[in-house]
Amino acid sequence: MSAARSRRLPLPELLLALLLVSALALTQGAYRIDWSVLSQSGLQLADWQVLLHVRLPRLLLALLVGAALATTGAVMQALFRNPLADPGLLGIASGASVAVGLVIVLLPGMVDLEQVALPFWVLSWMNSLAAFLGALLSCWLIFRLARRRGQVAVLHLLLAGIAINALAGAVTGLLTYVSNDEQLRTLTFWAMGSLGGARWQHVAVVSALLLPTLAYLWRQAARLNLLLLGDEEARYAGLDVESIKRRLVAATALAVGITVAFAGLIGFVGLMVPHLVRLLLGADNRLVLPCSLLLGAVLLTAADTLARLLVVPAELPVGLVTSLLGGPFFLWLLFRSMRGIE
Amino acid sequence: MLQAQNISLRRGGRTLLHQVSVQLIPGQLLMVLGPNGAGKSTLLRTLAGELRADRGGVTLDARPLSEWGLQALARRRAVMTQQVQIPFALGVREVVELGLMDWSLSAARREALVYDQLQRVGMEAYRDRAYPELSGGEQQRVQLARTLTQLSAGGEKGGYLLLDEPLAALDLKQQQRTLRLLRTLCAEEGVGVLCVIHDLNLACLYADRLLLLDCGEPVFVGQPHELLQQRVVERTYDADLIRLCHPEAALPQWQFRR
């Protein structure tokens, strides 16, 4: 590792990978499309339907969510000055879980959903809304807990995150206890993360909220580098550390909240991708952030395609696939470091 | 001028500084000395703006520190703390570039500035290396380069440099090199340098003025040669010392009595 690292953002390689993986995602699936007729009479209507309304929105959602997960992972790692930090540390995802759990388990008991004439779309968006609000709420709570005399020490953030995670875990546990079998399974499957059922309205909402947020985070790359020096040194160098931390946490919470709302809990991407990027390109966040963004999109799309193909015609939860990838990845890291390779 | 007037600081029930006044004048090298726990670092951090004095205040260019914005402050004074741990494999070049954070410069200009400052500390060959791989002394020199970059980025002359134990991990050659560099900064570029240092002899040899602290209080402010007459050092350090005179510079040097 003492050799000079590439300082160039490997844009052509990443875009190529992105195109390849997108092509795969569009052409592969449980539904068989006869491509040979493309040149002659054009595809059947049903085939277009699957392509345009099932596969394409799902591909876009996978790209967006993958990019968001990886980028927020990289940002968290700079914020906590620790390569093993993860948005989960802040308890954002567990807050979302609690909210979804409450909606699934307690709401039917409190409100007879058939009496309240809710339109169908509200019901189907209720879980997402709950997850989003839960994420934001837990993030706000953690920030409040971690403030000391106007300063947010990273240690306090961590402790507050641990507390929230524990609390959320307990509440979710209680909910699974009082839930019936059906609710329990719904909650469990939500927790495994899935991109199934992605439709254009989902893509619209997610991209409208995620794209500006990710763009904002990308622009903070140089400031993230400064944060790596430490709070005091970053202040001496002219960075308003408190302000940038607040904004980073808020942006991360927003991004994570949206991904959790639409795709459930998907782990490991926020850890694996920035790690991999740093191994190849070094820790300069001006490279790490955009690279993680693109590589995250590629990775999650690949994982989702695998999820759709491994047990055709059924599908695995994508969170399961990322965990299956994540485990060996970290084992490999462990072996590398044990063998003394840096 | 960077000036502290009668500042006092208490933290956790202990008095860290008591009625300390110090002036850092452009073009002057001021060194702060004292036994462990004397308050040297605390003074530096208060002058830098990180700590707020309970009594008294710090002014920079005749304006109180509290009125300075963080970025304006960063352009006027640069600080180097003792040990900067970077838990990531940032390159040496990237670390030095951090001094340029809030200037919008072209890539070529950045590269040139970074190279210049690395050259001054003799680390230009390490440009492409990873910072965590370097030895303690090498890292310290890189931090110095970063600090210098921050100060020189605006292209203005002058400014202030606050250094906390910049020689701690350096070998003899690098210590001398750094001290000469500091002198050059003062004499030729009009920078006001404040250096916290524990090596008494080096302080006497290179400083324009000395501030000796003991238990948060100033026990001596003045030029090094004045210490030839006074017994304040022996009293402050409570060590068995013999005072000599440097053969070339006519400045006090201290040696242990066996």
Add this chain to the structure above:
Amino acid sequence: MRLSLARRLPVLLILLLLPALSHAQRLVSVGGTLTEIIYLLGEQERLVAVDTSSIYPAATEQLPRVGYQRTLSAEGVLSVHPDTLLITPEAGPLKVLRQLQDSGIELVTIEAPDTREGIAQRILDVAQALGVAEKGQAAVAALEQRFAQLHIPPAWQERPPRILFLLQVSGSPMVAGRGTAPDTLIQLAGGVNAAGSLEGYKMLTPEALLAAAPDAILVSDQGLVRAGGEQRVWQLPGMAATPAAQSRRLLRLDALLALGLGPRTADAVQQVQAQLEDWRP
């Protein structure tokens, strides 16, 4: 057997849609009981795929499986080119169902309570949906005859057996309380649900298990295999002092029979009663 108006409503709604639905030629069935009913009505020719819970009859093994009913895959369902999807309220996720609807597939929800009347209603609803109402009536009539043949052993009039259904054999076992399919099954058989004070599927503590004082334990075959055999049931904390453990009375049923009410429920009831033949209060 009288159906209240409220219960007739879904049937009426489906009747309204009848013209469209009787063309359901490529059918996907999501729900083990629904699949069973389709075979009962003799309409299995129209079936192109089923979900993972459709394990009866054995012929279903030949059909492709579109996955678990709560986590359907849109593409998976679409890949068999269905025109109709027969589902229960448990099917999901909602997003995917919506997507399938948008793709032009007819979604028919068959919903009925987990009671004896509900079984007949389910059969009728499915028959209506497939446009074979007369077959449905015939099936229901046959079902009613089967139920009429059931009788509760006279010895049980004095004190019916207390039966406890175990869904899960682990540290704190999960039992079937009121309002579950096993609960109805036990009652139809003439027994008393030992966990009748609980609602739905709940975990039981050892003390509560003792207090429930079951005379017999009912498990599914698959559940027993998962648990690791009969011994594990008797080794549960609090079990040893129960009448069931002392007489080693373990009743077994196929999982589909035990967990859902359908055409074979009368058979299930008979099996339970047969296994308790020599039981005396």
